[in-house]
Amino acid sequence: MTQTLDDLSLILIYSAMGVYALAFIAFTLDLARRSSTVKKAVAEDVPVAVGAGVSGASGSVLSKGGSGGSGDSGDSADSLVSLEGRDSSGRRSLALRLGVVFTVLAFVIQLAGVILRGIAAARVPWANMYEFSITGTVLIVAVFLVLLLREDLRFLGTFVTGLVLVLLGVSTINYYVAISPLPPALQSAWLVIHVLVAILGTAFFALGGALSIIQLLQTRGDAMGRLSAALRLRFLRTLPDADSLERLAYRVNIVGFVFWTFTLIAGAIWAERAWGRYWGWDTKEVWTFIIWVIYAGYIHARATRGWRGSRSAWLAIVGFAAVLFNFGVVNVFFKGLHAYSGL
Amino acid sequence: MSRPSDHYDSTEITQPRLGPVGWLRWFWRQLTSMRTALFLLLLLALAAVPGSLVPQRAADPNGVTQYFVDNPDLAPVLDSVQAFDVYTSVWFSSIYLLLFVSLIGCVIPRTKHHFEALRAKPPRTPARLSRLAGFTTREIEGAPDRSAASVIESARALLKRQRYRTVVFTNVDKRTGQEVVSVSAERGYLRETGNLVFHSALVGILLAVGIGGGFGYSGQRVIVEGQTFVNTLLAYDSFNPGRFFNDSQLAPYSITLDEFEATYETQPNNAFGQPLDYTASVTTSEGGDESEAAIKVNEPLKIGGTDVFLLGNGYAPTITVRDTEGEVVFTDSVPFLPQDSNLTSLGVVKIPDGLADQVGLIGFFYPTQAESATGAYFSSFPSLEYPVLTLNVYDGDLGLDGGVPASVYSLDTDSMNQLTGGSTGVDSIELVPGQEAELPNGLGTVSLDDVKRFASFDVHHDSTQGWVLLFAILVTAGLLTSLFIPRRRVWVKAAERADGTLHVEYAGLARGDDPRLDEAVDALATRHAAGFPAADPAGSGGPSSPPESKA
Ligand code: HEM
Numbered sequence: 001m002t003q004t005l006d007d008l009s010l011i012l013i014y015s016a017m018g019v020y021a022l023a024f025i026a027f028t029l030d031l032a033r034r035s036s037t038v039k040k041a042v043a044e045d046v047p048v049a050v051g052a053g054v055s056g057a058s059g060s061v062l063s064k065g066g067s068g069g070s071g072d073s074g075d076s077a078d079s080l081v082s083l084e085g086r087d088s089s090g091r092r093s094l095a096l097r098l099g100v101v102f103t104v105l106a107f108v109i110q111l112a113g114v115i116l117r118g119i120a121a122a123r124v125p126w127a128n129m130y131e132f133s134i135t136g137t138v139l140i141v142a143v144f145l146v147l148l149l150r151e152d153l154r155f156l157g158t159f160v161t162g163l164v165l166v167l168l169g170v171s172t173i174n175y176y177v178a179i180s181p182l183p184p185a186l187q188s189a190w191l192v193i194h195v196l197v198a199i200l201g202t203a204f205f206a207l208g209g210a211l212s213i214i215q216l217l218q219t220r221g222d223a224m225g226r227l228s229a230a231l232r233l234r235f236l237r238t239l240p241d242a243d244s245l246e247r248l249a250y251r252v253n254i255v256g257f258v259f260w261t262f263t264l265i266a267g268a269i270w271a272e273r274a275w276g277r278y279w280g281w282d283t284k285e286v287w288t289f290i291i292w293v294i295y296a297g298y299i300h301a302r303a304t305r306g307w308r309g310s311r312s313a314w315l316a317i318v319g320f321a322a323v324l325f326n327f328g329v330v331n332v333f334f335k336g337l338h339a340y341s342g343l
Numbered sequence: 344m345s346r347p348s349d350h351y352d353s354t355e356i357t358q359p360r361l362g363p364v365g366w367l368r369w370f371w372r373q374l375t376s377m378r379t380a381l382f383l384l385l386l387l388a389l390a391a392v393p394g395s396l397v398p399q400r401a402a403d404p405n406g407v408t409q410y411f412v413d414n415p416d417l418a419p420v421l422d423s424v425q426a427f428d429v430y431t432s433v434w435f436s437s438i439y440l441l442l443f444v445s446l447i448g449c450v451i452p453r454t455k456h457h458f459e460a461l462r463a464k465p466p467r468t469p470a471r472l473s474r475l476a477g478f479t480t481r482e483i484e485g486a487p488d489r490s491a492a493s494v495i496e497s498a499r500a501l502l503k504r505q506r507y508r509t510v511v512f513t514n515v516d517k518r519t520g521q522e523v524v525s526v527s528a529e530r531g532y533l534r535e536t537g538n539l540v541f542h543s544a545l546v547g548i549l550l551a552v553g554i555g556g557g558f559g560y561s562g563q564r565v566i567v568e569g570q571t572f573v574n575t576l577l578a579y580d581s582f583n584p585g586r587f588f589n590d591s592q593l594a595p596y597s598i599t600l601d602e603f604e605a606t607y608e609t610q611p612n613n614a615f616g617q618p619l620d621y622t623a624s625v626t627t628s629e630g631g632d633e634s635e636a637a638i639k640v641n642e643p644l645k646i647g648g649t650d651v652f653l654l655g656n657g658y659a660p661t662i663t664v665r666d667t668e669g670e671v672v673f674t675d676s677v678p679f680l681p682q683d684s685n686l687t688s689l690g691v692v693k694i695p696d697g698l699a700d701q702v703g704l705i706g707f708f709y710p711t712q713a714e715s716a717t718g719a720y721f722s723s724f725p726s727l728e729y730p731v732l733t734l735n736v737y738d739g740d741l742g743l744d745g746g747v748p749a750s751v752y753s754l755d756t757d758s759m760n761q762l763t764g765g766s767t768g769v770d771s772i773e774l775v776p777g778q779e780a781e782l783p784n785g786l787g788t789v790s791l792d793d794v795k796r797f798a799s800f801d802v803h804h805d806s807t808q809g810w811v812l813l814f815a816i817l818v819t820a821g822l823l824t825s826l827f828i829p830r831r832r833v834w835v836k837a838a839e840r841a842d843g844t845l846h847v848e849y850a851g852l853a854r855g856d857d858p859r860l861d862e863a864v865d866a867l868a869t870r871h872a873a874g875f876p877a878a879d880p881a882g883s884g885g886p887s888s889p890p891e892s893k894a
Contacts, residue, residue, distance in 0.1 A: 180614035184621050184640040251858060254826050261822055265815045273641050276561070276652035276801040278811065279552075280402050281430045286395040293388040300381045307381065315385075330395070 005120035006179050010172070012113030013134055016106045017168050020161045023102035027157035030095040034235035092154070099157045100148070106161075107141045114138050121179045126195045127186055129331055133171030136327075137164045140203040147207065151248070155239050159210040170328075190270035198263040202323055204256030205295075209320030211249035212313040218242040222310040246313065250302060253316055257295045264292055287326040294319040374441070375448035383442040390438055394429030397421060401428070443549055450542045457535050464510045468525040468834045475834075475850035477864030481871070482878035485843030489875070491524040494845055498835040498871050502528040505867075507833065516838065525836035534855065537824025544817035551814060555807030557587045567659040567676045567797040571599040574647065574802070592804065594647030596629040603656060603796035607725050616685060616724050623653050623798045638800070652801040657681045658688050660708055660732050661793040664698070667785065672697030678797040679708045680752055685722040686710050691754040693741050698786050700738040703754045707733045708794075732791050734772040735764035736783055829857040833864060835871065844878040847871070 114134050118125035126135045144160045147153055182191075216224035217233065219242045228236055240248070267288060272278040279285060298319060301312035373379055398406030407427050411418040425432035472478055483494060492513070499509045507528035514523045562579035566572050574596050576582060602624045608614045623638040627646055638644045644651040658681075663674040672694060679690030692704040711724035712731035720733065739759030762783040764771035772780045772789060779790035832852040837845055849868040851860045 178613045180612075180617060181608060181619055184618055187620075188641040190641075247856070247858070250856065258819075258822060258826065261819055265819065268815070269812070272808070273643065274652075276643065276650065276654070276803050277805075278808065281394060281399060282402055283395040286391055290388045290391050293384055293391070297381055297384040297388065300377060300384060304377045304381050306378075 002120050002179055005116050009113045009116035009120060010176075012109050012116065013168065013172060016110035016113060017165060017172075019102050019106035019109060020165050020168070023099050023106060024158060024161040024165060026095045026099035026102055027154075027161060030093050030099060031155075031158060031235040033093055033095060034238045035233070038234040038237050096154055096157075099161075100154060103141065103157065103161060104145065107138065107145060110134070110138045110141070117179075123182060124192050124196075126199065127182055127191065128175075128177055129327075130171050130175040130177055132195070132199070132327070133167055133175060136199045136202055137167050139199050140164060140206050143200070143203040144207060147252075153207075153248075155214075156207065156210050159213075160207070163206060163210075185274050188270060188273065190266060190273065194263060194266040194270050197259050197266060201256045201259030201263055202327070204252050204259060205320050205323050208249050208253035208256055209317055211245050211252060212316040212320075214239060215242050215245035215249060215313045216310060216317075218245060219310050219313075242309070246302075246309065249313065249316060253295065253298065253319075257292075257299065260288075260292055260295065264288055283330055284326070287322065287330050291319060291322045291326060294322055371448065374445050375452075377449075380442070380445050380449065383438060383445060387438050387442060390435050391429070393426055394435075397426050399427060399429060401430070439549075443546060446542055447546060450539060450546070453535075454539055457532075457539060460535070461532055465508055465527040465529040465832065468512050468527045468836060472834055472836060472848045472850035475852055477861035478848070478850040479865060479868050480849070481847045481868055483837075483845040483847060483872065483875040484878045485839070485845060489845065491522060491837040491839050491845060494837045494847060494875070495524040495526050495835060497874055498837075498847075498867075499526045499528075501867065501871055502526065502833065502835075506530055508532075519838075521838050523836060523838045525834060527832070527834050529830075529832045531828050531830030531854070533824050534828045534830040535825070537821045537826075537828065539821070541818055541821030541825055544814045544821055547814035548811055548818065551807040551810040555585075555805045555811065557585045558592075559803070559805040559807075560584045560588050560592070561801060561803045563654070563799060563801055565678050565797050565799045566598070566600040567678060568600050568603055568795045569676075571597050572800070573597045574649075579802075594629070594649065596627060596647040598644075598646070598651065598800075599626045599628075600624075600798060601626055601635075603798045605656065605726065605796070618725070621653060621656060621798075623656075623800075648806075649802050649804045652803065653798060654801050655681070655799040657686060657797055658708055658710060658727075659795045659797040660690070660706070660791055661795060662692055662704075662706075662732075663790045663792055664692070664694055664702075664704075664782075664787060665790075666698055666787040669788075670697075672787070674792075676793070676795045676797070677706075679706065683722070684725065686725040687722040689752075691752065693743070693751075693754065695741055695743055698782075699784075700786065701741045701743075701759075702782070702786060703737040703741055703756070703759060704789070705735045705737070705754055705756075709733075710794075727794060730776060730794055732774045733764075734774070734789065736762040736772065736786075738762060738784070738786070829859065829863075830854040831857055831860055831863070833867065835867075845875075 114125050117131060117134065121127070121131075125131045140160065141164055144153070144156065213224070214236075216222050217228035218236055218239065219225040220229075239245075267285070268278040271280065271282075271285070294315060298312055298315040301307040301315050398410055400407050410427075421427065425434070429435055469475065483489070495511060499511060502509050507530040509526050509528040511524065511526050514525070515521070516523050560583060562582040564572050564578060564580050572578055574593050576590055576593065600623060604620075604622045604624070606619045608617045608619055621640055624635065625638060625644070626633060626635050627644070629647055636644050638651060638653045640653055643653070657679055659676040659678045661674070661676040664672050666672050673692065675692075677690050677692055679688035681688050688708040688710075690706050690708065692706065694702045694704075707720070709720055709722040709729075709731045710726055711722050711728035713721055713723040715721060720731070737754065737756055737759040742755045742758065761767050763769045769783055772782075774780060774789070774791040776791050776794055779788050781788055831854060834848075834850055836848045840846055847868075849864050849871075851864040853860050
């Protein structure tokens with residue numbers, strides 16, 4: 001019974017990967033279409049709404065649309081391409097709409113797979129690296145879809161579906177383990193809280209990192225900005241400008257930071273219960289701490305003259321790199337008390 | 344989205360004046376600047392990395408020993424820069440201490456400043472609101488009992504209800520000579536309060552951890568089923584006191600391990616043999632009161648101001664050695680250290696007296712013995728299905744007289760002869776429970792009488808743990824308020840037009856990150872204007888073309 005449910009779960013995860021691949025293709029086609037439209041517009045000297053919608057609305061970034069008399073981000077319909085990737089008839093492109101539909105579909109399939117895994121194991125589905133990966137990626141997509149309700153971040157679709165595909169691919173191939181019962185050290189309510197909060201924090205950091213990367217691509221003078229100029233990533237002209245992206249990244253990253261703070265504290269409480277001390281500089285504790293300090297640095301950087309803008313964006317990217325390292329490398333290659341990767 | 348101008352960091356660092364006081368002041372300013380805080384934070388993150396790359400004495404002493412064996416050249420060099428004690432090293436400590444000095448130097452003036460800000464009135468209304476965030480206007484129909492002042496009074500009441508601090512100003516417009524009444528409002532002082540609570544609580548955590556570490560202690564003890572541990576210094580196998588610890592802190596209590604029970608997965612699936620549960624049933628005695636309790640992995644026992652944690656467990660075969668006369672020279676349940684997940688275990692017995700020679704036994708214990716293709720034994724399941732003990736016998740000098748403390752878990756065979764096993768040509772002794780065998784060279788006999796379980800316990804005393812938790816909660820609360828409570832200023836300004844209608848303007852200013860400011864101003868305008876009849880839009884000037892903004 002357990003085995004069949006788990007097999008079914010795995011089939012669902014594979015199917016979700018297939019649909020994510022379709023979403024990825026659709027989102028990429030949308031970016032390509034934006035690039036060609038920009039090119040055409042430049043050639044014909046037609047005005048293009050260069051990400052002006054959001055930045056013009058005096059800092060109202062995470063709020064829905066513009067208000068109070070300032071330009072509504074949706075009403076630049078007279079221009080050829082707008083921020084939201086709408087065409088001249090005011091509709092979003094087919095590719096973009098398909099991308100979102102596929103993402104929602106894949107999300108539902110994956111969610112079913114994750115829940116089945118939990119039912120098969122008769123516990124929360126995040127007790128080893130494989131389970132952590134499938135639950136973590138489903139939450140990244142969930143956070144992305146929820147944010148879409150409040151803010152038009154569809155342009156992140158390529159990044160989000162791409163990241164989720166890579167992570168799912170790596171984890172189903174390298175981390176998959178059959179269901180096994182929890183060892184005594186993991187039999188605790190803190191497993192539910194601590195790990196879930198860590199996954200949520202990771203999901204926000206992932207989106208924040210993506211926004212920071214695009215912010216740098218949009219920044220003239222930054223190494224990444226020069227790279228994007230050299231690569232002629234024309235679609236960038238249809239995305240929000242660096243300033244808006246920075247504000248957006250900040251909003252997302254501080255939510256991640258709050259979750260991470262919870263992770264740290266809940267982890268310490270659990271460590272006290274399980275190992276008799278709340279803090280022992282175990283490798284995993286060290287890296288959780290390092291990540292927390294990097295993001296504290298990021299918040300300070302945003303408030304420091306000369307550090308706002310590109311430098312703070314780099315810190316957010318370094319922070320997310322550390323999150324990936326903590327998960328992908330520390331779990332597998334470092335020894336310590338957190339030997340629960342199940343590998 | 345610039346930071347508020349009254350923010351501490353926005354005062355420029357002035358150039359140093361010559362003279363020691365000037366330099367000191369300059370140095371202090373540098374240290375408490377945001378830039379330095381940022382630098383120290385990033386340095387702290389960087390400095391924490393090496394501790395995850397090389398084993399640390401505090402967390403993994405055996406790993407350090409192994410590291411010295413594996414890297415004999417590199418290890419001493421690393422040791423000289425405290426790489427095996429990163430988190431107590433001079434360099435790591437200096438970074439975080441400097442950071443906290445900087446933090447205190449930053450928090451104190453900001454607290455003072457914040458107290459002043461809390462008592463100060465909101466600032467004057469700017470002359471032109473049209474350039475500010477969320478600027479919007481409404482036209483209100485004139486009426487005999489309706490003046491600019493009364494309209495503003497209702498705006499003020501509205502703002503007060505939304506917990507703004509307000510002050511009303513009355514001016515005369517220089518151009519038109521008209522009276523202009525405005526309310527200036529500010530809210531979100533809690534944001535800065537949260538920030539200060541957050542940073543102060545960090546200092547609190549550091550202090551509580553430091554003090555707790557100074558007065559606390561932790562000790563480890565292995566207890567075999569049936570044995571009693573009495574909480575005295577001598578009873579511990581290892582003990583780590585804090586700097587200010589003294590013996591009298593040890594509460595007099597005792598713990599007897601009645602039974603240790605481990606359950607393992609027995610279903611033939613991929614988790615076969617994996618532990619499912621460990622339970623140590625104990626009888627405790629404190630001040631004459633006896634009681635029974637169970638200690639589990641995530642469920643420590645609280646007793647006498649300490650927490651007792653179940654850490655490890657294993658088997659303790661009861662081994663008896665007799666001399667040629669049949670006299671017992673040694674009998675004990677000897678804890679064997681588990682070597683793998685199926686509890687193949689390694690242990691030693693040392694018999695300094697009573698036999699013709701000093702004798703040492705190195706034993707392997709297999710709870711469920713199995714044999715590999717090469718003939719080597721291993722354990723195939725962690726519980727006692729087919730227990731077998733094998734012993735290799737050594738005689739010679741046990742090295743106990745040199746005064747060097749030797750581990751009870753290892754035997755130094757440098758000055759001993761191996762009598763069984765290995766290249767001796769004599770088979771190792773093999774025993775199942777209840778069996779007895781001859782020792783070689785007619786030394787005597789050895790028997791395996793019983794197999795007991797042992798459990799290892801960690802005893803902790805940390806008097807400031809509760810404080811650490813309290814400060815951690817304050818950190819979180821402070822963080823949430825300081826990140827998510829917007830601090831903003833809002834202004835409402837009203838002027839009477841020549842035709843008697845009232846022209847009202849609304850605008851706001853973000854102080855720090857505030858993504859919903861526009862919405863808030865708009866909502867305020869809508870709610871406020873809803874309290875009055877709107878003026879005919881065909882009247883002088885539409886709502887979107889206030890007279891001032893044309894100037
Ligand atoms: C132990 C070291 C420190 C840590 C872990 C830390 C952490 C943080 C965090 C997480 C925040 C964002 C949450 C909040 O606003 O309350 C923050 C904000 C802030 N910190 Fe620190 N901090 C440290 C030291 C300092 C020092 C030394 C200063 C003074 C120079 C400082 C000044 C500030 C300021 C001004 C803000 C507000 C930033 C803004 O306006 O967005 N912090 N800090």
